[in-house]
Structure formats: structure tokens, C-alpha cells
Amino acid sequence: MSVFWHRRDLRVDDNRGLAAAAEDGDAVPVFVFDDDVLAHGSDARVRFMLDALSDLRDAYREAGSELVIAHGDPAAVLPAVAGAVDADTVYWNEDYTKLSRERDARVRLALERAGVDRESHHDGQLHKPGSIRTNAGEPYSVYTYFWKKWRDREKADPFPAPDAGLADAADLSPAALAEAAGGETTDVLHETLRADLPSIEDLGFAEPDADVQAAGTAAARERLADFRSEPIFHYDEDRDYPAKHGSSRLSPHLKFGTIGLRETYRATESAMREARDRDEGSEGTEAQDNVEAFQSQLAWREFYTQVLYFNPDVITENYKEYEEGIDWHNDPDELAAWEAGETGYPIVDAGMRQLQAEAWMHNRVRMIVASFLTKDLLWDWRAGYAHFREHLADHDTANDNGGWQWAASTGTDAQPYFRIFNPTSQGERYDPDAEYIKEYVPELRGVDADDIHGWTEMNDEERAQIAPDYPDPIVDHSERREQALAMFKRARGED
Numbered sequence: 001m002s003v004f005w006h007r008r009d010l011r012v013d014d015n016r017g018l019a020a021a022a023e024d025g026d027a028v029p030v031f032v033f034d035d036d037v038l039a040h041g042s043d044a045r046v047r048f049m050l051d052a053l054s055d056l057r058d059a060y061r062e063a064g065s066e067l068v069i070a071h072g073d074p075a076a077v078l079p080a081v082a083g084a085v086d087a088d089t090v091y092w093n094e095d096y097t098k099l100s101r102e103r104d105a106r107v108r109l110a111l112e113r114a115g116v117d118r119e120s121h122h123d124g125q126l127h128k129p130g131s132i133r134t135n136a137g138e139p140y141s142v143y144t145y146f147w148k149k150w151r152d153r154e155k156a157d158p159f160p161a162p163d164a165g166l167a168d169a170a171d172l173s174p175a176a177l178a179e180a181a182g183g184e185t186t187d188v189l190h191e192t193l194r195a196d197l198p199s200i201e202d203l204g205f206a207e208p209d210a211d212v213q214a215a216g217t218a219a220a221r222e223r224l225a226d227f228r229s230e231p232i233f234h235y236d237e238d239r240d241y242p243a244k245h246g247s248s249r250l251s252p253h254l255k256f257g258t259i260g261l262r263e264t265y266r267a268t269e270s271a272m273r274e275a276r277d278r279d280e281g282s283e284g285t286e287a288q289d290n291v292e293a294f295q296s297q298l299a300w301r302e303f304y305t306q307v308l309y310f311n312p313d314v315i316t317e318n319y320k321e322y323e324e325g326i327d328w329h330n331d332p333d334e335l336a337a338w339e340a341g342e343t344g345y346p347i348v349d350a351g352m353r354q355l356q357a358e359a360w361m362h363n364r365v366r367m368i369v370a371s372f373l374t375k376d377l378l379w380d381w382r383a384g385y386a387h388f389r390e391h392l393a394d395h396d397t398a399n400d401n402g403g404w405q406w407a408a409s410t411g412t413d414a415q416p417y418f419r420i421f422n423p424t425s426q427g428e429r430y431d432p433d434a435e436y437i438k439e440y441v442p443e444l445r446g447v448d449a450d451d452i453h454g455w456t457e458m459n460d461e462e463r464a465q466i467a468p469d470y471p472d473p474i475v476d477h478s479e480r481r482e483q484a485l486a487m488f489k490r491a492r493g494e495d
């Protein structure tokens, strides 16, 4: 017997650790609700996770097995489950954040004390953090070089779902497990095993206000297939235009592992073959460039994971230190207006309202709102990160942190401090017909795109006439730009 512990890999297909556990024989799949992890959760993510778990449980039932669900400290639950089913080994897939690594170290110790073997696998990335380094053997801090090595390195094939080697469902009911358990393990099992999935309220969360996208492997595959069918061939051309919906929207699935990275990459390889055919005879390599641009986003994800892996402090500290420290302005009313999507900068407000409505935001707009918070409102990026963590269904410590530190000019490949997005021209350029803005800001629906993009140029009376319910700009971009430059110059000790 073996035990497989699910964490950020809520699927049976293309799951390296599960494949290894099943090969070992009679794997008992387990998921543990861990209060230390839930402490970092949010309504949207817990909703997505519960739906993904429900899908995972169904997948096991179809295979004649049962997902064992527990709530407690994994360092107590896993040795207890292993004891009850007489498993020799507990398997899992590695996770690379500091919190996860500390938890896993505790679980390892507890299992060792209980005389149970541990086997962890690398699964959630195509290339393990630390496996791609500079020629001098250092981890990369510049994406472009990382990407070239990442792109050229051979990738593993997807792992098929186990067609045998899963424990029999009949042996895995909470009653059967508790009965099988003897001695010391009984208490832990009785306390923590659950016959069913908890409700969102049981876990201390509420139904999210946002319309969170469908979870589960079938939903992820549908998204991937849809994206692979056509949008991937236009990805690079369309990805910056939020009204075009040109990206995959796989991010919550990649966060929770409802689809495997190898399976995802395999789809891009087949798209690349099709792209070669499409490009044949034409002058350039257009379709191939578009597919490669998408592959390079998967590499960004792995780049930021390795940045966090080697620099766990970036979660709270600037990656790039400024000599004098940055003296952020941090006005609470301005932060509240940003969070509510009431800044009077239409593209910023559309983005913040998309976040409220969908627990997701388009990448270009994430960059715009993050620049606005840090360079126009002069707010410490940590406040923006905290808000995103609270609301994004796809919040991923490494990517979220990487995105924020990039925007704040404190990160690895960060935007230089003097390059400050102008939110008005960003809106004009990337949402020229204001379609995206009108979708999320109803007060502007009846307004011409030119007036929307001219909002900050008008006077209060003009604005009151055109869209009386939409706020006036809360700050003047040119003034704030100067203040931001001065703030960064002081931080650099140039003042």
C-alpha cells in the first residue's frame, strides 16, 4: 500500500507523483485541509479549490477508488492514514514556496518517526527550480537568458492517469479507515476524517461575490482545447488587448494543478507543428512566433518560481534594494478608491472591477493598475499584492510577487523606475474603442470612446454632463509622475 497526498495538483492525469505511487501499488489518495494554508486563502480561491476537489473525487470514483478527505495538520493526519492502511510510503509532488517547504519538512519528520518512507516528485513545472542556471552555476535573475535555456531544454512527456494501482473505494470510507487504525492513530483519524467535502462556510470563507471560472480537469482541458484551436496562433498580436480575450485563462488551473504542465506544453507543441504548416510559403514565421510567445509565458511562471525559491524574502522585501529605501506616500483614501475601481481613470477602474466581478484580471490591465498604484498613488506594492491575493482566483505567490515587484521597479527584470505608464495613453492604445472599459464600467457605457479616453483632459462640468455617475480623476497623472520620479531619485540617494 502507498499513500498519495494531493496539494497543488488536483488531477489524476499527468501527475508524476501519483503515477509513481500507483506503480508502487494500491495508492490511497488523500487531501488534507490544512489551517495554515487556509490562512492564506480567499473566498474565490477556496471556491475554485472546492470545485476542483469535487471533480477530483469524481475522477477517483470513476476509477473505483475514493479520495480520502481530512481536515487537520498534515504532520498528524498523514502518519495516521499511512498507519491505518498499512502504507510503506507517502508520495507527493513538491511545492516550492517557503511555507510549503517548511510544512513538508515537518511532515517528513513525522513520517520518519512513524517509520513510513517519503517520496516527493517534481511535477508542477516543466523544469525544476535550480535546474536552469547561468554558465557560472548561478540562478538566473534576468528572464531572457533563462528563457533561451528553458526553451531549448527537452521536456518530459505527460504521465498517463493510473489505470491500475489505486486502492479500492470500499476500504477507504472514514469508518473503514478508522476501524482499520489501531492504537494512537485512531484519535487523529476520528477527529479529522470527513465523509464529504466541507462547505465553504465550514472552512471559514463565504461564497465569493465574483463569478469564479469553472474548476476541474474537464474545464481546464476545454479551455486549453479552445485556446489551442485558434487563439494561440494570434496570441502575441492579441494578448495586450483586453477586449479581445486573446489569452488562455488557464491561470487558476495552473495554480491548483487541475491540468498538468506537460499536457499543456504538449498542446503547444502540436500547435507549433500546425503553425509551421500555416507559415509555409509565407514570408515570415507569424503563427510560430505567436505560439512561441505563449510558451514563453509558461517560462515566465517558472522563472518567477525560481526567483522566489532562491530568494524567499522577496515575499515581503524588495528584490532590488534602493540605497535610501522608498518613502511611499500611502494615502488610505486613494488606496480605497483604487480597490473599489473609483479612481476616475477608466482603464484602471475597468481592471479593478473585472477583478471584483471575475476574480481574474487581464495581464496588460494588471500591469496598468499596478503601475497606477505604485507610480501614481505612490503606494507601497505590498498593499496591491495583498489586495490581489485577496481577490484573484489565480493568486500564485511567485507570479503575483514577480508582477508587483516588476511594476514597482523593485523586482528582478523590473521596469526601470523612470518608465511610468501613462494610464490614459495605455487605455487609448490597448482599448481604443473602449469596449473593455464599457464592459466593466457601466457608468461609461453610453459615452463615446474619445470622451472616455479624454476623461482626464475635461473639466468637472464637462464630465458631469457626459457621465454624471462616473468619478472625476482622483489625482493628476503628470504631477504624480514628477513626484514618483523624485521619490525614486531620493531612494537612489540622488537627491
Ligand code: FAD
Pocket (backbone or CB within 6 Å): 239, 247, 248, 249, 250, 251, 252, 254, 255, 297, 298, 300, 301, 302, 304, 361, 362, 363, 364, 366, 367, 370, 388, 392, 394, 395, 396, 397, 399, 400, 401, 402, 403, 404, 407
Ligand atoms: P496567458 O497569457 O494565457 O498565459 C498562460 C500562463 O502563463 C498563465 O496562466 C500563467 O500561468 C503564465 N503567465 C502568463 N503571464 C505571466 C507572467 N507575467 N508571469 C508569470 N506567469 C505568467 N499570474 C498568476 O498566475 N498569478 C498571479 O497571482 C499573478 N499576479 C500578477 C500580478 C501582477 C501585478 C501582474 C502584472 C501579473 C500577474 N500575473 C499573475 C501574471 C499574469 O497577469 C497572469 O498569469 C495572466 O494574466 C493569467 O491569464 P492567462 O491564464 O489567460 O494567461
